[in-house]
Amino acid sequence: MAVAGPGSVELGFAEEAPAWRLRSEQFPSKVGGRPAWLSFRNQLPRKNEFYSFEPPSENRPPDAGESVCLQLQSGTHLCRVCGCLAPKTCSRCHQAHYCSKEHQTIDWRLVHKQTCTQDQVDHTVPDHNFLFPEFEIVIETEDEIMPEVVEKEEDSDIVESMGETPEEELDSMAKHESREDNIFQKFKTHIAHEPEQILRYGRGIEPIWISGKNIPQDKDIPDCPCGAKRIFEFQVMPQLLNHLKADRLGKSVDWGVLAVFTCAESCSLGSGYMEEFVWKQDVADTP
Template sequence: MGEVDIGFVEECERWRLQSRFFPSKVGGEPAWLDLKNVPGAEDVQCGTCGDPCVFLCQVYAPYFANDATFHRTIFVFVCKKSECCKDNDGGNLKVLREQLGRKNEFYPFDAPEEREDWRPDLTVDKWTKTCHVCGLSAPSKCAKCRKVSYCCRSHQVIDWKTGHKEMCNDPSRKPEDSPHKFLFPELELITESENSEDSEDEGDEMEKEKREMEKYKLMVKTGKAGTLQSEKDIDGDLMNMVDDEDEVFTEFRSRVDKHPDQVLRYDRGGSPLYISADHQPDHIPKCEECGGDRQFEFQIMPQLLNYLGCLDVMKGLDWGVLTIFTCKNSCIPKSGYCSEFVWKQDIVGQKKNLPKTNT
């Protein structure tokens, strides 16, 4: 078990979030690692409504134990329907793992060059058709214009209602080259060590101010700015809501308060930072691919909700923490990808009204 890495989101140029640069990211379409064996709607089906879940985030997490895991990415999906989001129930979530050796049929052996014009041909479209709405494998096309493909009927209906009707009736118009408005806002996910010391020199202060400004811009963009309390007020409200004996929550708050805008915690082989002593898993199911043990890899924090456009989490998406467990041996998937396990933990009752960030 190594140090805990914590993740933050920030805006960046879209080209940096494409598959050829092996990104970690939030929102938009998945930047698939395996460009040929792309999952379909049935692989990320919501356990409640049956519709495909929408891409939430991905973490590029190479595992150097063997060559087969030189490139490795974990994808997390969630159903956007509020009625599918239930307390302490992960049925509306899906997690997939993909991995490739350093030598593979898609990417060069050497590291990518951080340039927009570097190998723009390394796209999933070169290998297969993907859904115009969500980026999943798309077996069907619009019967009228034949320009766009879809993973399922429900996403075709969504696209028709959100702009494709006009494009379909105008042959001169081309599909937009930007994330579909049905998806979450696309942001880069960056990480740093939780234990890094905060320097007081001018350079660090400028970097901190830059991050705060970027964070503010994101909140303005998602409509969150103007509704935030001060950190002092929120801390007071939080502690008044928590029972004195809830040591797990107290530990959660003390860790999170050091970096209040963290949206992810990565600690492969370590332990989750649970938000409550209640509803922790008794056991983690074995890997469905190889039958081996799974271990904790990372968790998604409630602060991420602030960047998803979920202005009223009580009527939409909500979670305390999402803990992701993956195959301990990172076995080789038979179909290019395989499912992993997610445990959703919430704070129910009065505590569910907790603000999602200290900022």
């Protein structure tokens, strides 16, 4: 992920790209498909013992097949269906690896039932119709910071309904709804210049909320296990839903804003991947 300067916002856009450009060697910014695992958390000086000093080639490497990598350099196996860590192995052939019984079942029904008993297990991976479509995330800097369209309101309009007359109650409900409208309007104005953006990246900036409901307070964001605070790093926008075609899977996935908070100290506890914190905010129901 590109690193923005202080105060600047980087926008991400989903674009079609050939599969080889989204593999680990290319350090891709991507969405969908299988994870492009790196050896470990990627905060190293340019000269290091794990990766080449030179950036990866912009040209298609000669060995770039469309084959799916199901094993990391460390020997760790990845699930044939989703590409995540695969601690489970087919008990008959011992050559097919899965993250879970559920994914074993998907693969079994589609192909492995036929290939499991063969002497030479077929390692080509079929389309399980399980993954989200894969896109490159192309990053651009947002041209201008949009002016604020509404004053940040005090939280005093949070309804205190005890002892209110019906008129007062209606009044404060109306106030509440107009605050909700304001926040949604502000969201729309903010993204109007680049309505296709699927991601906003800006470490330490204020996220743009889509609703007045369910905005986290400081205490809602847990500290990093290292003890440092977590700060906002980027948010995933609802536009991404259009690209993922989630309904195709027969399951509904939905969000308004996904805000990701990461360690303010960018610590490197342990040697593996670090769990970060995501806050999901839904679009408020219109009354």
